[in-house]
Amino acid sequence: MPIPTPLTGYLSMSLLKRLLGLQLATPLPYRELPPPDNQAADAPLLDIQYLGTAGFVIRNHERTLVLDPYVTRPGLLTSLTQPLQPDAELIRRLIPHADDVLIGHAHHDHILDGPDLCKQTGARLIGSHATFQVGLAAGLAPEQMVATDGRENIVSGAWTVRGLPSRHGKIFGRIPFPGDLTEPPPWPPRMSDLRHGLVLNWLVDTGTLKVMHIDSADFIDEELAEHRCDVLCLCAIGRQARPDYVRDVIRHLKPKWVIPCHWDTMITPVEAEPDLLPGVDLPGFIAEIEAEGVIPLLTPILGRQRFPCR
Numbered sequence: 225m226p227i228p229t230p231l232t233g234y235l236s237m238s239l240l241k242r243l244l245g246l247q248l249a250t251p252l253p254y255r256e257l258p259p260p261d262n263q264a265a266d267a268p269l270l271d272i273q274y275l276g277t278a279g280f281v282i283r284n285h286e287r288t289l290v291l292d293p294y295v296t297r298p299g300l301l302t303s304l305t306q307p308l309q310p311d312a313e314l315i316r317r318l319i320p321h322a323d324d325v326l327i328g329h330a331h332h333d334h335i336l337d338g339p340d341l342c343k344q345t346g347a348r349l350i351g352s353h354a355t356f357q358v359g360l361a362a363g364l365a366p367e368q369m370v371a372t373d374g375r376e377n378i379v380s381g382a383w384t385v386r387g388l389p390s391r392h393g394k395i396f397g398r399i400p401f402p403g404d405l406t407e408p409p410p411w412p413p414r415m416s417d418l419r420h421g422l423v424l425n426w427l428v429d430t431g432t433l434k435v436m437h438i439d440s441a442d443f444i445d446e447e448l449a450e451h452r453c454d455v456l457c458l459c460a461i462g463r464q465a466r467p468d469y470v471r472d473v474i475r476h477l478k479p480k481w482v483i484p485c486h487w488d489t490m491i492t493p494v495e496a497e498p499d500l501l502p503g504v505d506l507p508g509f510i511a512e513i514e515a516e517g518v519i520p521l522l523t524p525i526l527g528r529q530r531f532p533c534r
Contacts, residue, residue, distance in 0.1 A: 252506065255521050257481065257529050268533040270433050272455065274483065276498065276525040277333050277490045278439035280457055281319060282428055284533070287381045289428060290322045291437050291457070292334040293341050300491045307412040308332055310340040318494070318526070320345075324380045326428075327351030328439035329392060329420040330358055330405060332413065333490045339364050350378060350385065354405040354421020361408035374424055374447075382431060387424035388448065393441020393465035427451055432533040436477055439486065441465035448476040455479060455531060456518075460487035463512065464503045470512040481519045483529060484509060498525055 273281040278292040295318050296311040315337050322345045325338045335355060339362030342349045349359045349369045356371040370378060374389040392399050403419040410417050425443060428435040436453035441462035456479035462469040474482070487506055488498040500506065506522065513520040521529050 252524075253510065253522055254524050254527070256523075256527075257519075257521055257531065259530070260532055268432075270430060270435075270455075270531045270533055271528055272435070272457075272483065272531065273528045274485065274523040274525060275318070276488055276494050278328060278437075278457075278459060278486045280437065280483075280485070281322075282430075282435055284430065287383055287430070288321050288323050289380060289383070289385070290319060290325045290338075290341060290347070291426060292328050292439050293319060293325065293337040294333050294335075294490065295319070295494045296337050297490055297492065297494050303332075303415060303491060307410070307414055308336055309412045310337050312340050312344070314494070315340050316344055322347035324348045324350055324385070326385060326387075326426045326437070327355045327424075328390075328426060328437065329423040330354040330418050331401060331420050332415050332418045334439060335418065336413075342368060351387070352422035352424060354419065357405040357408050358413075358418065361411040361413070363411075372424070374422065380428075384429045386427045386429070388427060388444075388451070390423040390425045390438070390440060390444055390447065391442045392420050392423050393459075393462055395441070395461075395465070427453065430533070433531055436479070438462070438473065441469070441486075443473060445472065445476065448473065451477060453477050453479050454481065456482045457485050458482050460484045460504050460506060460509050461501055463505065463509050470509065471516060474513070474516040474518055479518055481521050481529075481531070482513045483521050483523055484513075488525065494525060 271283050277294045279294050280291045282289045325347045327335050327338055335358050339359050353371045356369050359369045372387050374387040378385050401419050404421045405419050426437040434453040435455045437457045487504045489501055492499050510520045
């Protein structure tokens with residue numbers, strides 16, 4: 225029996241992706257926010273880095289928050305058949321610092337790397353009670369975690385974060401791995417061990433700019449209606465899952481910029497060329513954002529956008 229090599233493994237995965245109808249995401253209309261003409265060289269900036277899937281790092285000179293980190297990204301066969309082991313060295317290299325780690329919901333592609341990142345950096349793991357159970361399973365101490373039911377302001381240094389209750393979108397007509405976690409799941413977990421629990425849209429108030437993170441393909445109108453943001457990190461697959469998704473969320477939040485997220489398959493290595501999730505129409509998503517008078521900033525995985533602080 226031939227011994228698999230990295231090349232044959234790559235070719236097998238490439239063939240499998242083609243059979244599943246996955247499309248390479250290149251070329252894509254990536255767009256970087258240009259600096260304002262009157263911006264001083266030493267003026268403070270808010271740096272937002274896209275980690276792929278629904279992951280982001282939000283940082284300035286004094287604070288670093290990480291949302292839904294998932295850089296481990298095991299391949300399709302491993303994801304479907306094996307326990308999922310966080311890649312501690314990759315996490316350490318790509319996300320060397322964090323003060324707080326916010327989790328939108330407890331599915332594997334949103335939470336798997338969170339506990340390891342907190343162990344490495346001393347950051348708090350903040351999320352739902354399902355997130356708390358995952359943290360316990362991974363070996364985090366209760367005092368290093370914050371569980372919330374949403375709608376409360378949580379102090380994060382000079383910043384404030386607030387989780388707004390939301391709902392998980394349907395994928396191919398159904399919600400994957402629904403339900404809650406009331407006790408620690410196995411660790412390392414299989415995909416099916418991680419039920420989503422309470423879904424939270426995170427509003428990060430830095431004191432100058434507000435960033436809203438919507439990590440799933442649906443939301444609750446009443447929870448968003450009273451809030452505004454400057455930057456919206458928005459799940460691209462939502463356009464296929466909910467009618468008028470883009471129009472409604474922009475009408476509620478009135479952002480100036482939208483960074484699309486959750487458009488890649490999450491099974492391609494984080495530093496490789498990404499594949500599009502089946503059904504994602506990025507040009508259509510971007511066109512709808514522009515039609516609402518908002519600037520879309522499609523950002524490459526591990527790419528950054530820098531926003532002037534008012």
